[in-house]
Amino acid sequence: MKRYHVHTFGCQMNAHDSERIKGLLEDLGLGEAAAEEDADLIVFNTCTIREKPDQRLAAHLAQAKAVKAREPEKIIAVGGCFAEAQRERLFELYPFVDVAFGPGSISHLGDWLGAGGEGVARGRFGTGEERAFAADLPETRGRRFQAWVQVSMGCNSVCSYCIVPRVRGREVSRRPGEIVAEVVRLAGEGVQEVTLLGQNVNSWGRDLAPGIRTEFGELLRAVDSVDGIERIRFTSPHPKDFRDPVISAMAECVAVCEHTHLPLQSGSTRVLKRMRRTYDRERFVRLAEKLRGAIPDLALTTDLIVGFPGETERDFRQTVEAVKEVGFDGAFTFVYSPRAGTEAAAMPDQIPEDVKRERIERLVDVVQRVAHARNQERVGKLEEVLVEGPSRTDESVLRGRTRRNTTVNFRGTAAPGELVDVLVESATSMTLRGTEAAFVAAA
Ligand code: 5AD
Ligand code: SF4
Numbered sequence: 001m002k003r004y005h006v007h008t009f010g011c012q013m014n015a016h017d018s019e020r021i022k023g024l025l026e027d028l029g030l031g032e033a034a035a036e037e038d039a040d041l042i043v044f045n046t047c048t049i050r051e052k053p054d055q056r057l058a059a060h061l062a063q064a065k066a067v068k069a070r071e072p073e074k075i076i077a078v079g080g081c082f083a084e085a086q087r088e089r090l091f092e093l094y095p096f097v098d099v100a101f102g103p104g105s106i107s108h109l110g111d112w113l114g115a116g117g118e119g120v121a122r123g124r125f126g127t128g129e130e131r132a133f134a135a136d137l138p139e140t141r142g143r144r145f146q147a148w149v150q151v152s153m154g155c156n157s158v159c160s161y162c163i164v165p166r167v168r169g170r171e172v173s174r175r176p177g178e179i180v181a182e183v184v185r186l187a188g189e190g191v192q193e194v195t196l197l198g199q200n201v202n203s204w205g206r207d208l209a210p211g212i213r214t215e216f217g218e219l220l221r222a223v224d225s226v227d228g229i230e231r232i233r234f235t236s237p238h239p240k241d242f243r244d245p246v247i248s249a250m251a252e253c254v255a256v257c258e259h260t261h262l263p264l265q266s267g268s269t270r271v272l273k274r275m276r277r278t279y280d281r282e283r284f285v286r287l288a289e290k291l292r293g294a295i296p297d298l299a300l301t302t303d304l305i306v307g308f309p310g311e312t313e314r315d316f317r318q319t320v321e322a323v324k325e326v327g328f329d330g331a332f333t334f335v336y337s338p339r340a341g342t343e344a345a346a347m348p349d350q351i352p353e354d355v356k357r358e359r360i361e362r363l364v365d366v367v368q369r370v371a372h373a374r375n376q377e378r379v380g381k382l383e384e385v386l387v388e389g390p391s392r393t394d395e396s397v398l399r400g401r402t403r404r405n406t407t408v409n410f411r412g413t414a415a416p417g418e419l420v421d422v423l424v425e426s427a428t429s430m431t432l433r434g435t436e437a438a439f440v441a442a443a
Helices: 012-027 051-070 081-085 107-114 164-168 176-188 216-224 244-252 269-275 281-294 313-326 353-376 437-442
Strands: 003-008 041-046 075-080 099-101 146-150 193-197 231-235 259-261 299-306 330-335 382-390 398-402 407-411 419-427 431-436
Touching: 003 012, 012 041, 012 075, 012 107, 012 146, 012 193, 041 051, 041 081, 051 075, 051 081, 075 081, 075 107, 081 164, 099 107, 146 176, 176 193, 176 216, 193 216, 216 231, 216 244, 231 259, 244 281, 269 281, 269 313, 281 299, 281 313, 299 313, 299 353, 313 353, 330 353, 353 419, 382 407, 398 419, 407 419, 419 437, 431 437
Parallel strands: 003 041, 041 075, 075 099, 146 193, 193 231, 259 299, 299 330, 407 431
Antiparallel strands: 382 398, 382 419, 398 407, 419 431
């Protein structure tokens, strides 16, 4: 049996797409190799959101080149966002690559392999008309009780720093019937937690045919009514499209978790304008207050960029202040990275690297302090935890996540996939520690 190994870079959408790549390969009769050395086919599912993933990929591809020189029969495939962004140059840059495909044309890998690499175009990308939902391919899930569910592909926003619209194309919503049918099938297979995925989930449904045009709140309600689904998550919503029907669905649907990831990007209205985010600082803060007012105990996490072109010390301080004002439960912080072909990359007032570095260190410090204080408020409380398995650092301890999406390491005897109550005993900025309630009672 031939064997494959998939390397995944980037976001949850790529994690989802990789499960489809694996499903497709297994349908073709290939088996998974735990290590790259043992694989006949090596797939890189790539990301190009910042320069760092590009550099990591370059290092992996340099290794792949050496492997290919020693063992020319090995097949090297490059898919995902980097492949799409570099479609014109990919085979020039990396002539040893056998097959390439964009995020919208994963099935090309199957066609190419099915035809033994003969008579099929080397690359086929897919931001054009021929894009297809990865969700329509078979999947091989990482965990039996959790699943990604794709609700849309592409993005219609024009954020001036972001490469995603160029590599994933315009937004297309999946039909509600197909999404719900998939969730029903997943529930039947034992899935308890679904994460609905789209580049901007809150604009889902608006592009559908008039007869079935709908909005994301309705989808949350439909998924909530599926028996066996205990937890519903979604990512990412764009603050500009977070309307009341979604907030009320979140408040009323039992399975929808008390967490939302709401990318702020900058606390300065002036910078937000140049980013083309179409909301200002005040509107974001009001939205956060409204969400917290409607959903008790809501956890709010965010993405922040420092060093966007033209960002002054004053703009930066407004981001720091916004973190404190909103009280984020967590934040991913990024140094602005110019991406070829985006509007911001051509802006004249780029910020020097040392200034960016200094600002991100200050920001991380504040984010950690605020998140720690938020997590500290959970100490002494019981939290429902979905058990994922043993802790990564200590095998004798279990790990899982709360409904608020915080990782918990705890003492207990529960099995992966079980929902248990955990008494929280201590907190850091990123994790909680505790003991399974049944364990406490028994002791
Ligand atoms: N530079 C730095 N961070 C970026 N992001 C997107 N594009 C860039 C860029 N060019 C960040 C945003 C986004 C997250 C996924 O990555 O914060 O929300
Ligand atoms: Fe995900 Fe964006 Fe990276 Fe593509 S470029 S994998 S959409 S984060």
